[in-house]
Amino acid sequence: MDQQFKQGYRVYCVLSNLNRLDVDRLDDADRERVETARDLLEEVSLLTRPGDGTGADAHADS
Numbered sequence: 001m002d003q004q005f006k007q008g009y010r011v012y013c014v015l016s017n018l019n020r021l022d023v024d025r026l027d028d029a030d031r032e033r034v035e036t037a038r039d040l041l042e043e044v045s046l047l048t049r050p051g052d053g054t055g056a057d058a059h060a061d062s
Contacts, residue, residue, distance in 0.1 A: 015038065018034055019038070
């Protein structure tokens with residue numbers, strides 16, 4: 001398996017797991033940590049996409 005694909009897949013898996021968390025049940029400090037982790041992983045995801053931006057997980061920021 002291609003190394004870049006592996007890294008992108010790992011980032012995708014971690015982001016998916018973070019998105020499944022019920023942040024409403026967390027305290028404020030943990031909620032902030034989860035949000036920070038999401039933001040950082042989304043930035044990494046942008047960096048690991050193919051140069052033409054046609055990655056499978058490509059999305060527009062709202």
